[in-house]
Amino acid sequence: MTAEEITNIRLEDTKVLTPEPGLLRQVLVFNQSLMLVRHLMEKGWVGARHSHPHDQLVYVIRGHLQFTGGDITFDARAGDSFIVPGGVEHQARALEESEVLDVFHPFREEYAENS
Numbered sequence: 725m726t727a728e729e730i731t732n733i734r735l736e737d738t739k740v741l742t743p744e745p746g747l748l749r750q751v752l753v754f755n756q757s758l759m760l761v762r763h764l765m766e767k768g769w770v771g772a773r774h775s776h777p778h779d780q781l782v783y784v785i786r787g788h789l790q791f792t793g794g795d796i797t798f799d800a801r802a803g804d805s806f807i808v809p810g811g812v813e814h815q816a817r818a819l820e821e822s823e824v825l826d827v828f829h830p831f832r833e834e835y836a837e838n839s
Contacts, residue, residue: 787822
């Protein structure tokens with residue numbers, strides 16, 4: 725990547741998608757290696773248990789989540805962060821209204837197609 729390839733993406737210029745009830749998704753920026761995604765969850769939202777080949781970094785901006793990865797379950801609150809290795813089945817539930825930043829490596833093609 726060269727300096728000429730650096731682009732500032734403004735939050736108001738990104739699409740807000742509703743992939744499922746209680747969840748909003750904004751793909752903020754990505755290239756072939758990385759993707760930054762903002763997720764907003766309503767209190768009571770429960771995500772489907774799933775896995776994907778991408779490594780995922782999670783940072784909780786605000787709120788309170790219960791997270792299950794494999795056989796491990798823990799609570800994550802504002803300021804907490806964790807890594808979900810690619811291929812690990814996982815699930816999150818919002819115990820209160822929450823906002824999360826996710827970084828995926830490599831980028832998620834199915835998210836990019838809708839952004």
